[in-house]
Amino acid sequence: xxxxxxxxxxxxxxxxxxxxxxxxxxxxxxxxxxxxxxxxxxxxxxxxxxxxxxxxxxxxxxxxxxxxxxxxxxxxxxxxxxxxxxxxxxxxxxxxxxxxxxxxxxxxxxxxxxxxxxxxxxxxxxxxxxxxxxxxxxxxxxxxxxxxxxxxxxxxxxxxxxxxxxxxxxxxxxxxxxxxxxxxxxxxxxxxxxxxxxxxxxxxxxxxxxxxxxxxxxxxxxxxxxxxxxxxxxxxxxxxxxxxxxxxxxxxxxx
Amino acid sequence: xxxxxxxxxxxxxxxxxxxxxxxxxxxxxxxxxxxxxxxxxxxxxxxxxxxxxxxxxxxxxxxxxxxxxxxxxxxxxxxxxxxxxxxxxx
Numbered sequence: 001x002x003x004x005x006x007x008x009x010x011x012x013x014x015x016x017x018x019x020x021x022x023x024x025x026x027x028x029x030x031x032x033x034x035x036x037x038x039x040x041x042x043x044x045x046x047x048x049x050x051x052x053x054x055x056x057x058x059x060x061x062x063x064x065x066x067x068x069x070x071x072x073x074x075x076x077x078x079x080x081x082x083x084x085x086x087x088x089x090x091x092x093x094x095x096x097x098x099x100x101x102x103x104x105x106x107x108x109x110x111x112x113x114x115x116x117x118x119x120x121x122x123x124x125x126x127x128x129x130x131x132x133x134x135x136x137x138x139x140x141x142x143x144x145x146x147x148x149x150x151x152x153x154x155x156x157x158x159x160x161x162x163x164x165x166x167x168x169x170x171x172x173x174x175x176x177x178x179x180x181x182x183x184x185x186x187x188x189x190x191x192x193x194x195x196x197x198x199x200x201x202x203x204x205x206x207x208x209x210x211x212x213x214x215x216x217x218x219x220x221x222x223x224x225x226x227x228x229x230x231x232x233x234x235x236x237x238x239x240x241x242x243x244x245x246x247x248x249x250x251x252x253x254x255x
Numbered sequence: 256x257x258x259x260x261x262x263x264x265x266x267x268x269x270x271x272x273x274x275x276x277x278x279x280x281x282x283x284x285x286x287x288x289x290x291x292x293x294x295x296x297x298x299x300x301x302x303x304x305x306x307x308x309x310x311x312x313x314x315x316x317x318x319x320x321x322x323x324x325x326x327x328x329x330x331x332x333x334x335x336x337x338x339x340x341x342x343x344x345x
Contacts, residue, residue, distance in 0.1 A: 051294050054286045057270065077290035079268075106292065107331055133266070133290070133331050152293050248324075255286055 007038035009089065014046035014070040015246040016238065017090070020230065021216035022075060022245075023211035023237035024094045028151040035095045037217055039210050040089070042083035046070035050078040050147065054255045060175050069173060073252045076147035076158065078134060082173055086165035089209050091116075091217070094156045095110050101221055102241070110134050110146060113221070116255035118201060120161070120216025124209070126199055134157065136235045137141050141194035150237060152173045162195040179240075259344035263289075267331030275342035280307050285337065290330035299325065309345055314338035 008009070012020065016038055027033035041210055049058050051074055058080045064071050083090060095102050102109045114130045121128045121138065128138040146159030146250035167189045196204050218225050228240070243253050259271045265287035274282040283304050291297050303321050307314060315338035324328060 050288050052286055052291070053288060057286065077288065077294065079288035106290070148290070149294065151294075155318060161345065244285065255284070255311060 001222055001224040003034070003226050004223045005034045005036045005228035006214070007036065007040075007230065008211075008214075008227055009041065009207065011037040011041045011043045011064070011085075013044065014042055014048065014072040014083070017042060018048070018054065018074060018246045019070055019238040019241035020234070021092045021094070021158060022241050023230075024092075025152040025154040025156055026237050027231060027234045028094060028096055028154045032231065033094070034228075035099065035162075035223075036161075037223070038092050039213055040090050040092075041085055041088075041206065042070070043085045045070050045085045046072060046083050047080055048072050048074050048083060049080045050234060051075055052077055052255065053080060055253045056175075056176070058170040058175055060173060063172050067172075071252060072246060074147065074158075075151070075255065076149045076156070078145065078147035080174055081145060081160050084161060084164065084169075086163050087166065088160045089213060090158060090159040091155060091213055092161050093217070094154055097150065097153045097155060099155065100152075100195050102157075102198055106148065107132055108158070109155065110148060113145070113148075114146055115220035116213070116217035117146075117159065117161055120209075120212040121196075123212040123215050124196060124204065125194065125199065129201075133160075138194060138199060142190055143190035143194050143196070143199075156227045161209065161213065162193070163204060163206060165193060165195040166199045167193075214239070257344040259327070259340050261312045261336065261340035261343055263332045264338045266333075266336065269336060270343040271331055271337075271340045271343060275309060275345060280304050280309060280341070283341065285340075287332070288320040288330075289332040296322070296325050296327040303343050304341075309340045309342060311335075311342045314341060 131137045134146045144161045148157040257273045261269045265345045272284040315335040319334035328329040
């Protein structure tokens with residue numbers, strides 16, 4: 001089986017997480033980094049928005065500051081995601097352009113890579129399927145959202161898999177006029193989004209989901225995940241990107 | 256100055272901020288949860304649209320031509336959807 005570097009489930013803040021993703025693409029562009037899968041959590045909890053979204057349109061920054069929730073703009077499109085430290089696991093898969101997992105047809109590549117999440121959920125005894133454009137759903141409800149960018153001669157796909165969901169907190173973070181947060185809206189979200197703990201009706205630990213994702217990606221994508229670490233140049237690039245880009249108002253509030 | 260929000264059927268959300276000048280676009284910001292590869296194309300598209308006539312059919316064709324020439328791929332919305340959203344913001 002093809003070997004991938006595997007960066008085991010770890011914890012970073014929002015700026016480090018997004019900077020590490022981009023740093024890996026920079027190293028891969030130079031032929032220095034191998035195809036990589038990483039699993040990570042966000043501490044403090046954070047909200048990430050799609051690269052084309054308006055930060056102040058989407059996020060209640062005052063609420064975030066008061067509740068010590070970071071906010072960050074991704075380099076990928078897509079929508080706003082709340083990365084609750086205890087409620088989700090994020091993955092990033094980075095491969096060179098032309099890799100078999102990332103064909104030119106973007107929808108096809110979402111379908112292939114999301115196969116890892118579907119297999120991970122299967123591992124947890126949850127049936128799910130890919131729903132174009134970029135979601136994985138179970139029983140018609142979204143359980144994973146994914147986003148992709150193609151740059152630096154690489155394809156980067158990252159995504160979240162929900163372990164738990166607090167709709168009330170989500171609505172407090174995302175900028176929905178408070179008077180519009182009706183019981184019906186909360187019920188509507190509960191009908192369209194779900195989580196692993198809700199489905200299995202038990203307290204699934206974060207590590208259990210991490211292990212399932214590791215097994216799921218390996219099996220579905222036919223890759224051998226070899227535990228590794230960031231190279232010094234990747235970590236140096238990540239530190240630079242964190243300072244000069246991802247932690248700056250210029251980047252995060254650019255739209 | 257006008258705003259619009261357009262949910263593309265079966266696709267993503269487009270949010271437009273339009274500054275018109277008579278029947279033309281003076282300035283425009285296109286936001287939303289769609290995908291565009293490469294992402295840098297969006298700012299170039301916004302600049303390209305400045306000065307264009309606010310005509311949905313012409314705009315759709317111009318946007319499509321621009322994306323084709325840039326070799327860009329829009330996912331979750333189409334050129335016609337952006338044109339429609341722009342006119343909604345008029």
